[in-house]
Amino acid sequence: MITINKKNNEITLKAISKDSKVDPLVILEPGVATLISSEKTIYLCIEVTDCCEDLKSTIENYIIATKYNLNIDVDSFVALFKDKNAAFQAVVETVMFAAHKQIEMKVKETTEKQFDLGFDAKYQDLLKNSEIKLEFVNFARDLQDLPPNVGTSVEIANRIETKAKTVADVKISILNKKQIQDLDMGLFLAVNAGSNVEPRLVVLEYTGDPKAKKTALVGKGITFDTGGYNLKPSNFLENMKFDMSGAAIVSATVMALAKAKAKCNVVGIGLLTDNRIGGTATLTESIVKSMNGQTVEITNTDAEGRLVLADGITYAVHNQKAERVITVATLTGAIDIALGKWFTGTFSSSDEFYSEFVTAALKAQEPIWRQPLIEGHLKAMKCSKIADLVNSEPGRQAGSSTAAAFLDSFAEKKQYIHLDIASTADQSKRGRAPMTRTMFELLK
Numbered sequence: 001m002i003t004i005n006k007k008n009n010e011i012t013l014k015a016i017s018k019d020s021k022v023d024p025l026v027i028l029e030p031g032v033a034t035l036i037s038s039e040k041t042i043y044l045c046i047e048v049t050d051c052c053e054d055l056k057s058t059i060e061n062y063i064i065a066t067k068y069n070l071n072i073d074v075d076s077f078v079a080l081f082k083d084k085n086a087a088f089q090a091v092v093e094t095v096m097f098a099a100h101k102q103i104e105m106k107v108k109e110t111t112e113k114q115f116d117l118g119f120d121a122k123y124q125d126l127l128k129n130s131e132i133k134l135e136f137v138n139f140a141r142d143l144q145d146l147p148p149n150v151g152t153s154v155e156i157a158n159r160i161e162t163k164a165k166t167v168a169d170v171k172i173s174i175l176n177k178k179q180i181q182d183l184d185m186g187l188f189l190a191v192n193a194g195s196n197v198e199p200r201l202v203v204l205e206y207t208g209d210p211k212a213k214k215t216a217l218v219g220k221g222i223t224f225d226t227g228g229y230n231l232k233p234s235n236f237l238e239n240m241k242f243d244m245s246g247a248a249i250v251s252a253t254v255m256a257l258a259k260a261k262a263k264c265n266v267v268g269i270g271l272l273t274d275n276r277i278g279g280t281a282t283l284t285e286s287i288v289k290s291m292n293g294q295t296v297e298i299t300n301t302d303a304e305g306r307l308v309l310a311d312g313i314t315y316a317v318h319n320q321k322a323e324r325v326i327t328v329a330t331l332t333g334a335i336d337i338a339l340g341k342w343f344t345g346t347f348s349s350s351d352e353f354y355s356e357f358v359t360a361a362l363k364a365q366e367p368i369w370r371q372p373l374i375e376g377h378l379k380a381m382k383c384s385k386i387a388d389l390v391n392s393e394p395g396r397q398a399g400s401s402t403a404a405a406f407l408d409s410f411a412e413k414k415q416y417i418h419l420d421i422a423s424t425a426d427q428s429k430r431g432r433a434p435m436t437r438t439m440f441e442l443l444k
Contacts, residue, residue, distance in 0.1 A: 002099055003116045004127070009069040011035075013042045015077040031058050042070070048080050052090040052365050059091060063098035069114035078119070088123050089130055090365055096134035102430060103145045132260050133440055137433045139163055140245075140252035144431025148224035148241045153272035156223065156244065157200040160251045160270070164204060170258045175201035183315065187296060187307035190288045192273040194228065194281025199273035201315070202247065204254040205266075212265040213323045216316030217254065217439060220305040220329035221247025221272035228275050228301025229284050243305070245425040245433070246328035247272055253439045264443040267320045271308040275301070287387045291315065292410060297384040300392035305329050306406050307391055313410040324353060324415040327407055328435055334399035335371075336423035343369040344434055345420035347404035353415040360442035366434060372398070377405035
């Protein structure tokens with residue numbers, strides 16, 4: 001639990017740098033905390049740099065590890081940095097993130113720790129902004145953490161609907177399998193074909209400014225990915241419950257924007273299903289017709305995310321009349337090799353849209369890295385003898401870029417950004433809901 005300026009705990013956490021003048025018993029090494037019992041104060045040594053990532057990492061690690069209920073002297077952290085507002089944002093959002101009571105299903109659950117944030121009143125507006133963002137970041141994380149036998153397409157859709165009903169001005173529509181069939185979403189249905197759980201298309205709409213460009217956020221929602229008939233080996237099945245992260249993130253973002261009463265025009269589209277094997281599952285080398293009419297040869301049933309997203313993009317452009325589209329997905333293993341846990345891979349066919357997005361990512365303090373997206377990548381996806389496209393380019397070259405090019409071909413020349421969060425969606429078996437904050441800052 002987090003309180004504000006109550007000072008209701010016995011011990012206070014203060015930040016220092018290696019150059020601070022403090023009690024000689026305090027260890028002045030970055031990342032090290034020292035309790036001075038006579039002062040009822042813990043001094044946490046911070047590495048002072050222009051980048052907030054070290055600050056956030058140090059705070060997160062400490063908040064997770066500490067056994068104490070603490071008053072946190074936010075002003076002591078802020079005082080160490082030139083950009084006071086950025087430092088304040090980094091501190092409070094990281095505490096809210098790390099202190100969140102995550103889902104447990106144990107007989108004896110972990111006791112929730114208490115933290116009180118103490119700071120100057122001039123930061124009150126910044127706090128409100130951060131509180132809204134982190135409420136919905138943490139909501140998305142809770143959806144990510146659901147085990148796959150609980151977090152089915154139906155259950156996740158229901159939980160999003162329940163949360164949406166608490167937020168004013170959000171319109172939510174949940175489409176069932178029959179309605180998805182009526183839309184001719186062939187690619188989405190091909191992924192769901194082997195499942196005994198119906199798919200769900202979750203649509204959240206918020207119009208804070210009807211004159212603003214309509215932006216669609218389209219999220220991959222594969223609640224568990226076996227790989228289909230291109231079956232994953234057992235070690236690659238680990239963490240596949242997080243394959244629905246994109247749908248959770250886009251849904252949370254729309255609700256956060258609505259709660260903040262942002263002046264934007266946005267729709268979130270989450271495509272929820274699992275990807276299984278079975279007697280009715282889609283076979284490799286099947287040819288499937290997409291919602292926009294293009295045919296796709298399924299060269300790899302484990303490249304299913306781009307299939308559901310392709311129909312989601314078409315729904316955004318045709319049915320929601322979106323002028324800009326962002327897709328969010330745990331899409332490729334190749335991005336993990338390229339960027340690791342440090343950056344979300346970002347692809348765009350529009351320099352103008354990407355420039356706006358970079359500004360938002362910097363403000364949100366979420367690292368991104370632009371990856372190439374060229375005509376040659378799409379040509380590689382046109383190698384089928386029968387269909388317009390394949391869903392997986394043969395070979396191992398530029399797998400993240402060819403996947404993004406496949407998706408861009410469904411955007412029908414609209415401004416488009418793709419976010420590959422395969423290496424940033426989760427860590428240590430817990431969801432992190434990346435890019436929620438960036439998309440919020442982009443559209444608020």
